[in-house]
Amino acid sequence: MDVNFKRYGLYLVRWQLSTPILAGVLIVLSTMDALMATIIANLIGGLIFFWVDRFIFTSKVLDAQWEVKDNIACVDCGKVCRGYRLVKTPNYDKTDDKEPEFRCEECSRKKSEELRKRGVKL
Numbered sequence: 001m002d003v004n005f006k007r008y009g010l011y012l013v014r015w016q017l018s019t020p021i022l023a024g025v026l027i028v029l030s031t032m033d034a035l036m037a038t039i040i041a042n043l044i045g046g047l048i049f050f051w052v053d054r055f056i057f058t059s060k061v062l063d064a065q066w067e068v069k070d071n072i073a074c075v076d077c078g079k080v081c082r083g084y085r086l087v088k089t090p091n092y093d094k095t096d097d098k099e100p101e102f103r104c105e106e107c108s109r110k111k112s113e114e115l116r117k118r119g120v121k122l
């Protein structure tokens with residue numbers, strides 16, 4: 001399975017954010033019946049987090065996809081190690097690259113900087 005770690009990270013942060021919001025609502029409704037208060041708190045949470053979740057799962061902004069492969073020779077320095085390759089961002093697409101270029105972590109970082117300067121959204 002392909003996991004987009006940016007989306008996954010944001011999703012975990014979003015769960016943490018839902019805690020104080022729901023706790024706050026429950027405090028405000030503390031005089032109410034506990035079951036009723038929980039239902040209302042979840043309704044409010046749902047109204048807010050539907051939009052947050054939709055952004056997390058569908059936003060193209062979070063779309064940078066990387067391919068990671070073990071034991072490749074870095075195209076820049078030749079080191080054999082785990083290699084990284086940027087596959088796709090909103091304005092960069094190497095999905096069908098016939099000769100995919102993998103880079104070591106260090107060279108990949110330099111290349112990312114270079115791409116960013118060229119206006120690629122990472």
Ligand SMILES: [Zn+2]
Binds near residue numbers: 074077079108
């Ligand atoms: Zn390298």
